[in-house]
């Protein structure tokens with residue numbers, strides 16, 4: 001399957017891709033309190049967005065990387081298209097975010113996982129600190 005991975009630092013750099021990513025996050029992610037893509041777009045300010053695109057430039061996966069302290073980053077809003085699960089898209093966006101993190105001098109990534117995604121993060125080498133809290137040293 002053709003997958004292109006792109007990254008951008010602000011939603012206004014890539015408005016169309018940002019909106020698609022926001023819609024995917026809303027559709028799948030843990031946002032019970034809002035249905036408004038604008039809220040998600042606001043959350044994308046101040047972090048690097050990784051987006052996996054199919055051959056039609058449609059966003060089929062995304063991950064956010066936020067630098068929080070020197071050397072420490074948070075992985076946020078990791079999702080892949082529900083009809084394309086198990087095809088390596090989640091791994092691609094997380095590994096891209098990890099390599100961007102390293103390039104920014106980040107050596108530790110933390111994240112809060114949904115319960116269903118716990119085996120996914122274990123598989124990607126994240127250590128479990130709490131029921132849903134994970135950490136990886138890069």
Ligand SMILES: CC(C)(COP(=O)(O)OP(=O)(O)OC[C@H]1O[C@@H](n2cnc3c(N)ncnc32)[C@H](O)[C@@H]1OP(=O)(O)O)[C@@H](O)C(=O)NCCC(=O)NCCS
Nearest residue numbers: 078079080085086087088089090091113114117119120123
């Ligand atoms: C979690 C999620 C991002 C995984 O995406 P995906 O595209 O299906 O993942 P991949 O195909 O890249 O899987 C990567 C590896 O994890 C493994 N994996 C993924 N889900 C798994 C599961 N539920 N149980 C066991 N292994 C799993 C895959 O087998 C694969 O292993 P391999 O690369 O060694 O063959 C996706 O299921 C999702 O969007 N879930 C809903 C949203 C969510 O919970 N996000 C996380 C919240 S922070």
